[in-house]
Amino acid sequence: MTKTHKGTKLGRFSKEKRLYWERRLHEYLRPIPIEDLLVMSWTIEAMRDGRKKAARRRLDIPGGSNDHEIGGKFFIPPWSIDAVLREKLSLGPTTANTRHLNLRSWSGVVKLLNTYSGLSNIESVMDYSPSDILSAMPRLFWPQYDWQLGTSNKFRLGRAWRVYATKEGKIAFEKKHGIDLETFLKLAFALYVGSEEHPAVRPSFLSSLGVTSKQLHQMRIAIGDTFEGHQAWAKSTANPDIPRDFLRSVTKEKPIFEVPDSAGIAYVIPCRSNLLLRITDGLYYDIVSDDDARRQSGKAFEDLSLELVRHYTGEDCCVKPEQKTTYGVSADILVEHNESSTGLIIECKIRRIPQRVLTSPDPFRDCADDFDDVVTGIVQVWRTYHDLYEKLPMDMAGVVLQYDPWTVMGNAFIKQLFDSAHEKADRHHLPRKDRIPVALIGHFDFETALRNYSHHDVFEAIRDWGGEWFQGWNLSGVLKESGKEKRPKPVFNYGESAQMAVPWWGYRD
Numbered sequence: 001m002t003k004t005h006k007g008t009k010l011g012r013f014s015k016e017k018r019l020y021w022e023r024r025l026h027e028y029l030r031p032i033p034i035e036d037l038l039v040m041s042w043t044i045e046a047m048r049d050g051r052k053k054a055a056r057r058r059l060d061i062p063g064g065s066n067d068h069e070i071g072g073k074f075f076i077p078p079w080s081i082d083a084v085l086r087e088k089l090s091l092g093p094t095t096a097n098t099r100h101l102n103l104r105s106w107s108g109v110v111k112l113l114n115t116y117s118g119l120s121n122i123e124s125v126m127d128y129s130p131s132d133i134l135s136a137m138p139r140l141f142w143p144q145y146d147w148q149l150g151t152s153n154k155f156r157l158g159r160a161w162r163v164y165a166t167k168e169g170k171i172a173f174e175k176k177h178g179i180d181l182e183t184f185l186k187l188a189f190a191l192y193v194g195s196e197e198h199p200a201v202r203p204s205f206l207s208s209l210g211v212t213s214k215q216l217h218q219m220r221i222a223i224g225d226t227f228e229g230h231q232a233w234a235k236s237t238a239n240p241d242i243p244r245d246f247l248r249s250v251t252k253e254k255p256i257f258e259v260p261d262s263a264g265i266a267y268v269i270p271c272r273s274n275l276l277l278r279i280t281d282g283l284y285y286d287i288v289s290d291d292d293a294r295r296q297s298g299k300a301f302e303d304l305s306l307e308l309v310r311h312y313t314g315e316d317c318c319v320k321p322e323q324k325t326t327y328g329v330s331a332d333i334l335v336e337h338n339e340s341s342t343g344l345i346i347e348c349k350i351r352r353i354p355q356r357v358l359t360s361p362d363p364f365r366d367c368a369d370d371f372d373d374v375v376t377g378i379v380q381v382w383r384t385y386h387d388l389y390e391k392l393p394m395d396m397a398g399v400v401l402q403y404d405p406w407t408v409m410g411n412a413f414i415k416q417l418f419d420s421a422h423e424k425a426d427r428h429h430l431p432r433k434d435r436i437p438v439a440l441i442g443h444f445d446f447e448t449a450l451r452n453y454s455h456h457d458v459f460e461a462i463r464d465w466g467g468e469w470f471q472g473w474n475l476s477g478v479l480k481e482s483g484k485e486k487r488p489k490p491v492f493n494y495g496e497s498a499q500m501a502v503p504w505w506g507y508r509d
Contacts, residue, residue, distance in 0.1 A: 252278060332346055344458075365413075405442035
């Protein structure tokens with residue numbers, strides 16, 4: 001029998017159903033040329049993104065673009081398409097069978113993906129019991145997070161390039177991949193632009209940028225592969241104990257497929273969103289092993305966050321970087337609104353969520369050590385308050401600002417995080433009265449709140465988050481639930497932020 005989380009088992013009937021759906025899926029997948037799956041993936045994304053004419057050139061697809069967005073009547077989860085593509089790669093070469101699903105027909109696409117959905121539903125209870133659904137909520141939500149935010153936007157690009165394309169990051173990247181980072185980003189972004197109307201781009205399109213064939217090849221090696229290379233990757237990263245929905249994503253890690261044909265080779269992009277994700281936030285994985293680059297990226301995230309807070313609070317608040325304390329240095333950003341005697345203590349955390357946390361059905365139980373960074377952030381806020389504000393008439397609240405949303409939907413383990421933080425604070429002899437409310441918030445959500453609401457409203461929402469009712473919520477959700485009035489401010493100039501790191505960008509808001 002298949003072992004599941006906390007000793008539960010996939011019953012015999014469920015195991016047989018799993019084998020049934022797996023067999024059906026493989027029967028459909030084996031004769032389908034992998035090129036057809038790549039085009040199908042690109043086409044459904046094109047429709048979802050509003051490129052209807054381009055999509056309908058390759059698929060008889062119903063409805064409008066809104067029907068294919070999350071919540072629409074024809075919505076197909078992009079992470080399911082990715083899982084199907086990965087499953088095809090794990091099966092090896094296409095079988096010689098002329099009868100196969102027609103993926104230019106919507107009925108053929110639906111039949112294939114409904115079959116995968118049947119398998120996914122059976123696997124959804126494979127490694128945890130239904131009573132543990134709250135513990136598994138983060139894993140269910142994390143794969144959807146980027147899709148819900150949207151990857152194709154200047155905010156993500158400007159933020160990631162500013163944070164990762166530092167001097168030290170550029171050195172680490174070139175050492176690892178043999179191509180300088182600025183040229184790599186120019187080529188990869190040109191691929192993104194070139195694949196807007198067609199799923200494939202010829203190298204000649206990229207060579208017009210004045211780059212060498214060696215640079216083209218190094219770019220492809222860094223974030224792409226041949227069919228054979230992708231197949232080897234899919235097999236080497238397989239894990240029968242993890243539901244397919246949560247296995248590593250081929251289009252996030254290696255979004256370029258090098259495809260040969262009679263005209264030479266082409267670079268096929270089955271998922272443009274994941275290509276952009278790979279050359280923005282994905283740059284973290286290119287530099288994280290280099291200590292200097294990792295530290296400098298952390299500093300760059302702090303500096304950018306400081307600029308953002310200053311931009312959105314304006315002249316109403318005094319916003320300061322970290323200060324010296326009796327124990328070292330304070331949290332990264334201090335916000336003081338003197339008129340109301342309220343403020344924020346913000347600690348920035350750039351560490352990304354590791355794969356083992358992303359795939360665990362009970363992230364905190366299985367990977368508690370990985371959350372130490374978040375716990376340390378909470379305690380840093382409390383220590384800063386105790387050292388700098390405890391004797392001042394300031395009403396303060398704290399934020400642990402996460403580059404990745406570690407604690408989104410983390411209701412099941414947030415209490416445990418704070419229990420750990422209290423234990424650590426006890427060891428520092430911090431009085432309980434100095435342990436102010438702290439919200440654990442992702443950077444996108446925090447910026448959205450700052451952009452749309454007043455300092456006072458954000459401050460109150462952070463304090464509310466620190467109570468039991470709202471823990472695990474988005475800060476924007478707390479503000480909406482509280483009925484706060486939106487007061488939008490001018491958007492931070494991310495085009496300028498991107499150009500600071502990558503001078504060729506030349507974009508202005």
